[in-house]
Amino acid sequence: MSRILLITGSRKGIGRYLAEYYLKKDYVVIGFSRSESDLTHANYKHILLDVADEIAVSKSVRAIFKEYKRIDYLINNAGIASMNHFLLTPLSIVSKVFETNFKGTFNFSREVGKIMSRQKFGRIINFTTVARPLNLEGEAVYAASKSAVETFTRVMAKELGHLGITCNLIGPSPIKTDLIKNIPKNKIDDLIQMQAIPEFSEFKDVSNVTDFFLSDESKMITGQTIYLSGVN
Amino acid sequence: MEKSRVKDIIIDSFNELLETEGISVEVNGNTALMGSDSVIDSLGLVTLLVDIEARLSDEDVEISILSEKAMSQKNSPFLNIESLTEFISEQI
Numbered sequence: 143m144s145r146i147l148l149i150t151g152s153r154k155g156i157g158r159y160l161a162e163y164y165l166k167k168d169y170v171v172i173g174f175s176r177s178e179s180d181l182t183h184a185n186y187k188h189i190l191l192d193v194a195d196e197i198a199v200s201k202s203v204r205a206i207f208k209e210y211k212r213i214d215y216l217i218n219n220a221g222i223a224s225m226n227h228f229l230l231t232p233l234s235i236v237s238k239v240f241e242t243n244f245k246g247t248f249n250f251s252r253e254v255g256k257i258m259s260r261q262k263f264g265r266i267i268n269f270t271t272v273a274r275p276l277n278l279e280g281e282a283v284y285a286a287s288k289s290a291v292e293t294f295t296r297v298m299a300k301e302l303g304h305l306g307i308t309c310n311l312i313g314p315s316p317i318k319t320d321l322i323k324n325i326p327k328n329k330i331d332d333l334i335q336m337q338a339i340p341e342f343s344e345f346k347d348v349s350n351v352t353d354f355f356l357s358d359e360s361k362m363i364t365g366q367t368i369y370l371s372g373v374n
Numbered sequence: 375m376e377k378s379r380v381k382d383i384i385i386d387s388f389n390e391l392l393e394t395e396g397i398s399v400e401v402n403g404n405t406a407l408m409g410s411d412s413v414i415d416s417l418g419l420v421t422l423l424v425d426i427e428a429r430l431s432d433e434d435v436e437i438s439i440l441s442e443k444a445m446s447q448k449n450s451p452f453l454n455i456e457s458l459t460e461f462i463s464e465q466i
Binding site for chain 2: 200208257
């Protein structure tokens with residue numbers, strides 16, 4: 143029986159790559175974003191929603207469970223970034239970033255966690271960033287939102303550990319996606335020089351880590367964070 | 375959904391939880407779900423509430439038991455099976 147995987151933010155970037163990657167592995171993939179996806183595949187379903195919309199997330203997750211009878215994996219990839227000096231950051235941006243990055247992760251984790259707790263099996267992967275351990279200037283709000291995701295994930299790992307559910311984090315270093323397209327080149331170059339491996343990461347570096355976390359053999363791996371490029 | 379059906383769902387779910395935990399007690403409306411008289415701990419209560427929500431969903435009743443309203447009530451709706459039945463019936 144195919145494994146059922148939910149990925150938020152699957153329209154583009156890392157989420158899109160992961161959706162296609164796991165479709166190739168014969169998983170059933172259900173992706174979410176606020177706008178339409180052009181990804182078509184017999185085993186792919188796209189659902190339009192805002193991850194911060196509690197009721198929409200709850201209804202969608204329940205409907206998916208009714209249709210597929212289980213949910214094996216959740217990858218909370220949806221995220222937005224705001225690169226600016228914090229003195230120049232309006233509170234409305236802070237709200238937006240936390241709505242998507244933290245509340246979105248919370249909403250999906252809670253609703254899918256309820257189903258996984260009945261199954262006594264599940265894997266949840268949340269996204270953080272190397273901007274968090276590096277405390278990057280200009281990324282105060284984004285890094286703080288991911289700091290919240292990290293703490294949330296570690297506590298969730300404890301609360302769900304006895305139910306056969308693991309919760310882990312991946313922190314990608316810069317990959318050439320839309321998320322970093324507006325950051326000046328010299329800023330990205332400086333960041334890459336802070337890494338133990340001073341290179342851009344690739345999508346396949348991310349799926350290498352998600353494969354590890356999702357694996358049946360990783361049942362004792364929970365509450366852990368893997369940053370790419372040797373950042374810690 | 376009739377109140378009696380809500381109560382049946384709660385009792386079925388509770389009995390299943392007790393069976394899993396290897397606990398044998400007689401269950402009725404006054405059976406405590408929290409506090410010193412309860413035979414289940416706080417994690418057991420979480421499991422029970424999640425399971426009841428799912429059972430209601432199976433019968434096309436979509437509610438969130440763990441709402442802000444539930445948390446803010448003067449008398450907790452999770453005290454016993456009767457109070458939980460009342461609370462859920464009000465939500466439907």
